[in-house]
Amino acid sequence: AQSVTQPDIHITVSEGASLELRCNYSYGATPYLFWYVQSPGQGLQLLLKYFSGDTLVQGIKGFEAEFKRSQSSFNLRKPSVHWSDAAEYFCAVLGGGADGLTFGKGTHLIIQP
Amino acid sequence: NAGVTQTPKFQVLKTGQSMTLQCAQDMNHNSMYWYRQDPGMGLRLIYYSASEGTTDKGEVPNGYNVSRLNKREFSLRLESAAPSQTSVYFCASTESLIAGGPGVGIQYFGAGTRLSVL
Numbered sequence: 001a002q003s004v005t006q007p008d009i010h011i012t013v014s015e016g017a018s019l020e021l022r023c024n025y026s027y028g029a030t031p032y033l034f035w036y037v038q039s040p041g042q043g044l045q046l047l048l049k050y051f052s053g054d055t056l057v058q059g060i061k062g063f064e065a066e067f068k069r070s071q072s073s074f075n076l077r078k079p080s081v082h083w084s085d086a087a088e089y090f091c092a093v094l095g096g097g098a099d100g101l102t103f104g105k106g107t108h109l110i111i112q113p
Numbered sequence: 114n115a116g117v118t119q120t121p122k123f124q125v126l127k128t129g130q131s132m133t134l135q136c137a138q139d140m141n142h143n144s145m146y147w148y149r150q151d152p153g154m155g156l157r158l159i160y161y162s163a164s165e166g167t168t169d170k171g172e173v174p175n176g177y178n179v180s181r182l183n184k185r186e187f188s189l190r191l192e193s194a195a196p197s198q199t200s201v202y203f204c205a206s207t208e209s210l211i212a213g214g215p216g217v218g219i220q221y222f223g224a225g226t227r228l229s230v231l
Contacts, residue, residue, distance in 0.1 A: 009153070034219075043203060044156075044222040090155060100146050100171055101220055103155035 002027040002093045006104035013081050014112045021076040021107050023091030032094040033074040034101065035065055039087045047089075050074060061085070086111045115139055119204050119223035126194045126230045134189040134226050136204030144207040145187035146171075146220065147179060149200040156203060162187055194230045202226045 048059025148156040158171030
């Protein structure tokens with residue numbers, strides 16, 4: 001069975017600074033990978049996805065992520081964060097069937113003025 | 114185009130009461146899902162329906178039942194609510210990469226149902 005680890009429960013970043021959120025997955029074959037964002041009291045919004053092809057994927061709101069097979073990682077990056085980026089971020093993996101996503105436990109992003 | 118709609122948005126139950134959470138999607142997706150979200154746990158899959166007429170257990174199915182009423186609707190029922198079922202429940206549906214095939218693709222989420230069981 002697949003699994004996802006997000007090592008950082010909380011991350012604090014100053015507004016305008018760069019951001020990297022870590023995600024490691026465990027899956028035997030090439031996975032489908034996702035990053036979702038959840039604002040307080042809201043549902044989940046897809047930021048970006050990796051299915052195949054170019055290992056650097058671009059998403060909404062200026063986010064990007066890089067799939068590194070050798071490290072089993074799919075880290076999320078943003079060059080300059082905005083206060084509106086404060087939220088909970090979830091990495092997820094889909095094993096290839098219709099049996100749902102496996103989520104990491106999330107990283108809570110705090111933006112300092 | 115409403116996407117995935119969940120009702121109710123909030124609910125408070127007493128231990129032992131029953132209720133049904135409703136979910137409907139208008140995107141013609143084949144696959145639908147129910148997750149629960151608990152602090153520090155991320156989202157965990159309760160049940161899913163790969164296509165109309167089929168349902169399968171996920172990671173945490175105990176205490177729940179589901180019905181795939183038609184292609185649009187997928188309901189989650191708590192027969193006898195327990196305090197451990199206090200959570201936020203999310204319904205999702207999947208846009209398939211393979212037309213008409215299994216739910217391999219992007220999942221779209223509803224806004225959630227916040228349930229408290231006293």
